């Protein structure tokens with residue numbers, strides 16, 4: 564269905580009602596995403612949402628853009644393929660902390676360092692929701708879950724630090740019930756050229772009784788005042804490490820933004836530089852990308 568612009572947030576909601584539990588943090592992310600789409604005049608027909616498997620990965624069903632609900636941990640490589648085949652499409656990847664830091668943890672570093680031009684939103688609930696409460700890579704040390712009944716022995720992944728060191732060119736963190744900040748960050752990320760990453764802490768009240776809305780609310784601290792220079796990567800990393808979520812205050816806001824060529828731009832530059840050379844492998848790569 565072709566809808567005339569400008570679209571309101573509700574126009575981005577499909578006829579499929581979300582089936583998340585009452586009180587799930589993912590509702591706040593859906594509300595922020597449709598709000599940001601509306602504010603930035605995103606055309607559903609030019610946009611594709613790609614997800615893996617998990618409660619959070621159901622999100623594409625609830626939105627009127629194109630959508631792909633793919634395999635657990637494999638949303639990023641599939642989204643990368645979409646972006647390379649159709650560079651004019653806007654590609655947004657959504658999913659859980661399990662999807663992107665555990666089974667799919669090997670894909671984020673490469674999408675980030677290659678600066679694939681897409682937005683990744685992780686809905687981080689520090690638990691496996693869909694499969695009913697197993698430990699996740701962002702579960703806190705000592706956390707009792709169905710797979711760690713005596714407490715998790717692991718040091719958790721720090722999503723912001725992880726994305727920063729692997730070279731993401733836009734890195735932010737938000738909290739799902741802060742829809743104003745989340746909408747603002749998604750809007751900025753939609754207008755960013757390159758790999759944008761937003762970790763949205765999104766509580767799962769059904770299976771994670773520790774990382775609740777009540778736990779987080781007094782700890783959230785917007786970093787804009789203490790970190791105004793968004794190009795300062797060392798400061799961003801230092802904040803991400805020292806204010807990690809289990810060390811007291813939980814930092815939210817934009818940590819880092821840099822401008823550098825995207826993967827498609829780099830390939831096109833190589834194409835121009837090597838014009839006339841007859842290398843079969845180069846030719847194969849060029850064929851993938853339309854000029």
Ligand SMILES: Cc1ncc(C[n+]2csc(CCOP(=O)(O)OP(=O)(O)O)c2C)c(N)n1
Pocket residue numbers: 616617618619620635658659660661662663666686688690691692693694699
């Ligand atoms: C290859 C494969 N391994 C395991 C599973 C089972 N599985 C489905 S979702 C999931 C984890 C979900 O956790 P997360 O990605 O954090 O998303 P959430 O449900 O918390 O939003 C697992 C282990 C699967 N579907 N496919």
Ligand code: SF4
Pocket residue numbers: 582583584586587588589618619688692693766767768769770
């Ligand atoms: S199990 Fe948790 S993550 Fe899944 S829908 Fe329910 S509250 Fe949300």
